[in-house]
Each structure stands twice: as C-alpha cells, then as structure tokens.
Amino acid sequence: MTRTGLFSTIPEDHREQLMALSREVSFPVGTRIFEEGSKADRFWVIHTGSVSLDLHVPGRQAAVVETIGSGELLGWSWVCPPRQWHLGAEAITPVRAWEFESQAVLDLCTRDPALDHALLTYVVGVIGHRLRSARTRLLDLYGPYGSGEPR
Amino acid sequence: MATAPTTTRDLGSADCVLDREGLDALVQALRARGRTVVGPTARDGAIVLAELESAAELPYGWGVELEGGHYRVVRREDEAAFAHSAGPQSWKNFLLPERVRQWTADRGPDGEMTVRAERHDPASYAFLGVRPCDLRAIAIQDQVLLGGRHRDDAYGARRTGAFLIAVECVEPGATCFCVSMGTGPAAGPGYDIALTEVLDDAGHRFLARAGTPEGAEVLAGLPQRPADAVTRTAAHEAVEAAAGRMGRTMPSVDLRALLADTLDAERWNDVAARCLTCGNCTMACPTCFCTTTEDVTDLTGDHAERWSRWDSCYDLDFSHLHGGPVRSSGRSRYRQWLTHKLGTWHDQFGSSGCVGCGRCIVWCPVAIDITEEAHALHQEALSKGGPS
Amino acid sequence: MTAVPLPYRVVDTRPETADTVTIRLEPVHETLPSFAPGQFAMVYAFGVGEIPVSVAGILPDGGLLHTIRGVGAVSGALYALRPGATVGMRGPFGTSWDLPLAAGDDLLVVAGGIGLAPLRPLVLAALAAPQAHGRLNVLVGARSPEDLLYRDELDGWARPYRGVAVDRPSAGWKGRVGVVTTLLDEAPFTPAETTAFVCGPEVMIRATARELLHRGVRPDRVLVSLERNMRCATAHCGHCQLGPLLLCRDGPVVGYDRAEPLLAVREL
Numbered sequence: 001m002t003r004t005g006l007f008s009t010i011p012e013d014h015r016e017q018l019m020a021l022s023r024e025v026s027f028p029v030g031t032r033i034f035e036e037g038s039k040a041d042r043f044w045v046i047h048t049g050s051v052s053l054d055l056h057v058p059g060r061q062a063a064v065v066e067t068i069g070s071g072e073l074l075g076w077s078w079v080c081p082p083r084q085w086h087l088g089a090e091a092i093t094p095v096r097a098w099e100f101e102s103q104a105v106l107d108l109c110t111r112d113p114a115l116d117h118a119l120l121t122y123v124v125g126v127i128g129h130r131l132r133s134a135r136t137r138l139l140d141l142y143g144p145y146g147s148g149e150p151r
Numbered sequence: 152m153a154t155a156p157t158t159t160r161d162l163g164s165a166d167c168v169l170d171r172e173g174l175d176a177l178v179q180a181l182r183a184r185g186r187t188v189v190g191p192t193a194r195d196g197a198i199v200l201a202e203l204e205s206a207a208e209l210p211y212g213w214g215v216e217l218e219g220g221h222y223r224v225v226r227r228e229d230e231a232a233f234a235h236s237a238g239p240q241s242w243k244n245f246l247l248p249e250r251v252r253q254w255t256a257d258r259g260p261d262g263e264m265t266v267r268a269e270r271h272d273p274a275s276y277a278f279l280g281v282r283p284c285d286l287r288a289i290a291i292q293d294q295v296l297l298g299g300r301h302r303d304d305a306y307g308a309r310r311t312g313a314f315l316i317a318v319e320c321v322e323p324g325a326t327c328f329c330v331s332m333g334t335g336p337a338a339g340p341g342y343d344i345a346l347t348e349v350l351d352d353a354g355h356r357f358l359a360r361a362g363t364p365e366g367a368e369v370l371a372g373l374p375q376r377p378a379d380a381v382t383r384t385a386a387h388e389a390v391e392a393a394a395g396r397m398g399r400t401m402p403s404v405d406l407r408a409l410l411a412d413t414l415d416a417e418r419w420n421d422v423a424a425r426c427l428t429c430g431n432c433t434m435a436c437p438t439c440f441c442t443t444t445e446d447v448t449d450l451t452g453d454h455a456e457r458w459s460r461w462d463s464c465y466d467l468d469f470s471h472l473h474g475g476p477v478r479s480s481g482r483s484r485y486r487q488w489l490t491h492k493l494g495t496w497h498d499q500f501g502s503s504g505c506v507g508c509g510r511c512i513v514w515c516p517v518a519i520d521i522t523e524e525a526h527a528l529h530q531e532a533l534s535k536g537g538p539s
Numbered sequence: 540m541t542a543v544p545l546p547y548r549v550v551d552t553r554p555e556t557a558d559t560v561t562i563r564l565e566p567v568h569e570t571l572p573s574f575a576p577g578q579f580a581m582v583y584a585f586g587v588g589e590i591p592v593s594v595a596g597i598l599p600d601g602g603l604l605h606t607i608r609g610v611g612a613v614s615g616a617l618y619a620l621r622p623g624a625t626v627g628m629r630g631p632f633g634t635s636w637d638l639p640l641a642a643g644d645d646l647l648v649v650a651g652g653i654g655l656a657p658l659r660p661l662v663l664a665a666l667a668a669p670q671a672h673g674r675l676n677v678l679v680g681a682r683s684p685e686d687l688l689y690r691d692e693l694d695g696w697a698r699p700y701r702g703v704a705v706d707r708p709s710a711g712w713k714g715r716v717g718v719v720t721t722l723l724d725e726a727p728f729t730p731a732e733t734t735a736f737v738c739g740p741e742v743m744i745r746a747t748a749r750e751l752l753h754r755g756v757r758p759d760r761v762l763v764s765l766e767r768n769m770r771c772a773t774a775h776c777g778h779c780q781l782g783p784l785l786l787c788r789d790g791p792v793v794g795y796d797r798a799e800p801l802l803a804v805r806e807l
Binding site: 253254256258262263264265266268295296299300301303304414415440441442443444446447448452455457459462464469470471472477478479480482483486487490491494495498499 | 541542543544545546567583585586587588589623624625626627766767768770771773774775776777778780782783784785788804805806807
C-alpha cells in the first residue's frame with residue numbers, strides 16, 4: 001500500500017484489529033455509494049478504482065468537487081455529528097474497497113484509546129489534506145493570471 | 152575579488168612628480184591622443200564629472216561637506232584639486248549611460264523582420280580623478296557586465312577604451328567608509344596612472360606612477376621630475392592618515408553572512424518606515440547596474456527600437472510578475488537593495504557590491520545610512536544570539 | 540545570439556486551449572545554438588516587446604516549439620501570430636532539466652497548467668532513451684479538461700504512468716478531480732531512487748515539493764522551474780533575482796535544496 005494509505009500510518013496491531021471489522025466490497029461503474037444528507041454509518045478504504053465526490057446543483061449535472069483513488073479513505077462524516085454525508089459519492093470506475101461499519105469501529109475505539117488516537121490522527125490528516133487541496137484550488141492558480149488580477 | 156592593497160606597488164615605471172603644469176600637460180596629452188577627458192569640476196554647487204578641456208577646470212580650492220542627506224561645496228584654504236570625495240555622479244554615468252539603444256528592427260512590406268545591432272563606437276574616454284573606491288566600483292561593474300557567460304558589448308566598448316587616472320584619497324568625507332570595504336584610500340589595481348596629491352611648504356605637486364604600459368608612455372611624455380623622498384613620504388603619510396579619518400565604518404563581521412541571516416529582522420520595519428523608496432541610492436551608487444528595457448516604435452509601426460535604461464529595485468514594477476509585484480512593500484524593496492549590495496552580490500558576482508563611497512548616505516533625502524543599518528542588523532543579530 | 544534577436548518565422552500554429560497556442564518557429568537565416576529541455580528563449584513580438592518562453596519542443600531541423608498563453612501585451616501579440624509572421628529570438632538561456640542526473644532513477648514529471656510546456660521536451664527526451672532511467676511518471680494538473688495541453692500526445696506518455704487531475708471537471712470527464720499531488724498515490728516510483736521535475740505556479744511547486752520530500756525524495760533530486768521578472772536574460776539587468784540567484788543564469792531550473800529556503804522568505 002501507499003505511504004499515505006490507511007495501512008501505513010496506523011500501527012500494525014491496530015491495523016489488524018480494524019481489518020477484522022472490514023469486509024471487501026465492489027461497486028460497478030456508476031454506483032451511487034452514498035448521497036448527500038443520508039446517514040453516514042460506514043466508510044471505505046479504496047483498494048482499486050476511483051470515486052467522485054459531488055454536490056447536486058439543480059439544473060446542472062452533478063458537480064464533481066474531488067475524486068478519491070486507491071489507498072484513500074472514502075468518507076469521514078461518520079466521525080462526528082451530525083453523521084450525515086456532506087457530499088454524494090459515485091464509482092467512476094469499477095471499485096474494490098474495504099468497507100467498515102462505523103459504529104463497530106467507534107465501539108472498538110471506545111475500548112482502546114490508543115487505537116482511537118491513531119485512527120483520529122489518520123482521519124484528521126486526510127481531512128487536512130483535502131482542506132489544503134480545496135484551498136489551493138480556490139486560488140485558481142492555473143487561471144490566466146495565476147492568483148492575481150490582470151493589469 | 153582581492154581586497155585592495157593598503158600599500159601601492161607598480162609594474163609600470165618608477166614614480167615621478169608632476170606639478171600643476173604637469174597635470175595640465177597630462178590633460179593636453181590625453182586630448183592629443185583623441186581622448187575625451189572627463190574629470191571633476193565645480194558646477195551648480197556641486198563637484199560634478201564633466202568633460203575637461205584643461206586641468207584648469209579642476210575644482211582647485213574646493214572641498215565638500217558631507218552628511219546624511221547633506222552635500223555642500225566649501226571653499227578650502229588651500230588650492231587642492233582633489234580634496235573632495237564622491238560627488239553626485241560616478242563613472243557609471245559614462246560607462247553605463249542612463250539610456251542606451253541596443254538594436255533597431257524594421258519590418259518590410261512582406262512582414263519580414265530585419266534586426267540591426269547597434270554599432271558601439273563610443274568616445275575614447277580618459278577619466279581623471281578616479282577615487283580608489285570608484286576604481287573598485289568600475290572593476291565590480293566589469294565583473295557584472297563583462298565577467299559572465301554573456302558580455303555587454305556596448306559597455307565593453309566604452310570600458311576597454313577608457314584610460315583611468317586614479318587619485319588616492321587624502322581627504323575622506325564624513326560619509327566615507329572605504330577602509331571597511333577594503334577599497335581605499337590607496338588605489339588598488341586597475342588604473343593606468345595613479346596620482347597622490349601633495350600640498351605642503353615644498354609646493355603643490357602630484358606623486359605619479361603608472362599601472363600599465365600606456366600609462367607609463369603617457370607619463371614619460373610629460374614635464375616631470377623624479378620622485379623624491381620627501382614627496383613620497385608626504386604622499387604615503389597623507390594616504391595613511393586618511394585611512395584613520397574615515398567618517399563611517401561597517402561592522403567588522405562577515406557582512407554576507409550577516410545579511411543572509413537577518414532577512415526576518417525587525418530592523419527592516421524600522422528602516423522601511425523612513426525609506427521613501429525613491430531610488431536615489433541606486434542612481435547615485437557607482438555599482439548599481441540594474442536596467443530595464445523599453446520597446447518603442449515610430450508612427451508607421453514598421454520601425455522599432457530596443458532601449459535599455461537605468462532601473463531601480465525600489466520601483467514597484469521592478470519585480471512585476473503576472474498579477475503584481477513580488478516585492479510590494481517598501482520593507483522588501485529596501486531589504487532587496489541592502490542584501491544584494493552587501494550580501495548576495497558575493498553569490499552572484501564574487502565580491503561585495505559596496506565600495507564604501509558613501510553616496511547612498513549623502514543623496515538619501517531622509518539620510519538613511521547604510522552603515523548604520525548594517526550596525527543595527529548586527530546588533531539585532533547579536534541580541535538574538537545569532538552569528539556575529 | 541544573445542544580445543540581438545534573430546528572425547524566426549512562424550511556420551505553424553496549433554491551438555491548444557481557448558487562450559493558448561503552440562507555435563512552430565524556424566530560423567529565417569541564422570539558427571540559434573541548440574536548446575536543452577528546460578531552457579528558455581526571449582521571444583520578441585515586433586514593436587511590442589519581449590518575454591521569456593521555455594522551449595516546448597526542440598526539432599532536429601533547428602526549429603522550436605513554443606506554447607504561449609495570450610494573457611499579456613507581448614504574449615497576446617505572439618498568440619495572435621499566423622504562419623508567415625516573423626518574431627525575434629534570443630537564446631538559449633538558463634539551466635536545463637538535468638536528465639543525466641536522473642540516470643537509473645524513476646522519473647516523476649509533475650506539471651501544473653502551462654507548466655507542462657517546459658516539461659514536454661524532457662518527457663520526449665526520456666521516452667527516447669528508456670534504458671537510461673527507471674519508470675517514467677507524468678502527472679499533470681489542469682484547470683479543466685479543456686485547459687489540458689498536448690491532449691493528443693498525453694496518452695503516449697504513460698511509461699508506465701500518466702495521470703491528469705483537474706480543478707474543475709466538465710461533463711463527461713472520467714479522470715481525477717483534485718490537486719496534482721493526489722496522483723502521487725497512483726504513480727509507481729521508489730522515492731529514494733527518484734528524480735522529480737516540477738513546473739507550474741509557485742504555490743503548486745511548493746506543495747508538490749513538500750509532498751515529495753515527505754515521501755522520501757531527496758531535496759536535490761526535486762528539480763523545480765522558477766519564475767521572476769526577466770528583462771535581459773543575460774544576467775545584466777538584475778530583475779530576475781531571487782536572493783542569491785539570478786534566475787536567467789542560475790535558473791530557471793533549480794534544485795529544491797536551494798530553492799526551498801528562498802521560497803520560504805516572503806517578498807524575497
């Protein structure tokens with residue numbers, strides 16, 4: 001797995017504990033994995049394929065704001081209330097992934113603070129990375145004048 | 152670049168003594184050789200550099216009073232010709248003029264472009280009265296404009312034709328610090344002839360020595376007498392004494408390291424609050440070489456010219472990139488100038504960019520003093536436990 | 540060659556995007572010395588001015604490709620040129636992408652926006668000598684699928700990996716949406732034995748280099764192409780200073796070991 005993936009940043013014994021809670025799933029192209037506003041009660045680590053995250057804009061096709069690829073975490077809204085998806089997710093290629101029931105994981109974390117800490121550190125890293133990406137793209141750096149105004 | 156020797160030595164010829172008539176003969180001899188003689192002369196309340204028709208135009212009896220933001224010519228009690236220190240101009244005004252056409256281009260009826268290089272046919276200059284600091288400044292500009300992979304041929308043509316007559320400093324100004332920069336008051340290498348002015352009971356005379364074969368040849372043709380021990384001693388002592396009378400000093404530390412380590416210093420805010428970013432220091436500085444380009448066309452649109460003209464790192468447009476200037480604050484522009492001059496010049500061109508002439512202090516409208524700023528940065532670094 | 544421009548004729552123009560064109564230039568008479576990937580020319584639009592443009596293609600017959608985005612006075616004039624027009628050319632200037640440095644290494648070419656143009660001749664050179672190095676990865680970030688350069692060539696560059704990430708997808712876009720560094724997870728490379736070549740907006744360069752260093756690529760093996768105001772290109776005008784560097788001479792390609800501390804200082 002890649003250096004930034006779940007399996008490299010969580011200590012091995014914890015990783016094994018977590019993996020015991022997972023099951024392998026696959027999504028054909030076009031599968032709506034979850035929808036904005038629905039209950040966020042699971043998450044996935046993508047093994048192969050990619051998933052788009054989108055927002056529904058009336059009168060427009062789904063607006064894709066980011067794609068998630070192999071080794072990456074899909075879904076973090078389960079971590080904290082209101083535990084509803086902020087975005088929708090769709091398989092844009094055939095996807096194979098490990099699926100986790102978030103309640104089972106949260107229960108495990110309650111019993112094991114070290115695991116809780118490791119997992120949270122990982123998830124915060126993922127969120128931070130996506131926040132940085134979003135901010136970078138907000139600058140529209142590839143626009144005609146970089147991030148500045150024309151003179 | 153090697154530091155300037157504190158004692159002078161020559162390959163050319165034995166030293167000799169010229170009197171005022173000899174100096175006049177020197178100007179005439181250079182003019183007879185087809186050279187445009189440029190030297191100091193009193194004009195418009197300043198000692199300026201201008202073409203001289205005779206040595207009589209030298210500022211005999213004039214001195215200068217210098218301070219931060221202050222320049223006055225003053226009458227002296229004696230008739231010394233070179234008892235003034237750096238004036239508003241430097242030799243770059245002649246070697247690297249403010250505006251130079253680089254090439255012209257024409258577009259034919261078929262749209263074809265032809266480009267014509269500018270012919271470099273400059274005056275053959277003789278510079279009389281090059282102070283040791285300015286002699287070094289010329290060497291520094293040589294390194295920038297001729298010493299790299301690409302040569303500035305226009306500068307090269309003006310420079311290689313120029314005959315340099317250095318005059319050692321015996322009367323440093325209040326803003327001078329050539330000793331700190333290792334550039335004076337004795338003349339370092341690079342001159343064709345070096346003079347030291349001596350004015351005492353034995354008369355007004357100039358100890359002269361040649362630095363090049365051409366210098367020796369010119370000297371040999373002048374009315375002169377062999378150097379005597381009294382004149383030699385007087386000249387030597389006057390230069391030695393001048394070294395002890397510098398009006399300013401730089402902190403005696405590795406300035407390159409100091410500037411590299413103080414990019415975040417508080418002091419930059421302090422100086423930025425005073426600096427007007429007018430660029431006077433860059434215009435007066437004898438080593439500041441920055442230029443920009445201008446492209447112009449005539450009314451037909453089929454004749455175009457490329458000019459270069461002096462630019463200043465204080466100009467907002469200087470660092471313009473896409474949307475705006477990289478260095479938009481006055482703080483960053485003053486810092487750019489000072490760190491370049493004292494620090495990164497070493498990385499770029501192998502020496503300091505400062506020769507200690509003090510022009511930037513004198514011609515700053517708000518009297519910002521490069522030595523004071525360097526001392527303040529040094530003190531701030533010390534107080535933060537940084538390198539000394 | 541370096542002081543006075545030589546006339547070059549525009550022999551072909553190929554639109555890349557709505558505001559970007561690739562022009563092919565051939566010498567009218569004399570030819571400039573040969574360019575290396577990463578180096579740049581000063582391109583003069585008659586009567587308007589001159590801008591630095593990296594070479595996007597080095598042709599065996601002395602011809603050059605330049606990809607130009609028409610956003611300023613000079614670049615706008617160059618963008619509008621039609622075949623038959625002449626421009627003035629000076630060069631070659633600056634440092635090049637040091638492909639020999641990467642001998643035996645995996646190659647990681649990371650481009651953002653128009654930053655792909657200076658990397659194109661490097662990719663072609665790497666493709667032409669596959670034995671000289673390990674895996675070639677080409678990672679491209681673009682504003683939208685419509686803003687991608689060299690679209691018909693990109694697919695041929697996957698030796699083995701070529702990824703594109705866009706900021707804003709358009710209808711039918713099946714590729715990645717996100718910053719270019721998200722592609723690093725997909726690219727097969729061994730960080731300790733990788734040389735990276737990065738070109739794009741400075742923010743993108745910093746973010747990419749930081750990520751590469753985090754993954755274990757050596758700072759001196761992350762080569763970045765930097766940009767500052769440039770007037771003369773011959774190290775005589777002082778405009779392109781970045782601290783101790785004169786980017787027309789010591790750049791535009793600089794190792795990140797040297798670039799990082801300089802880019803960290805604001806308004807340097």
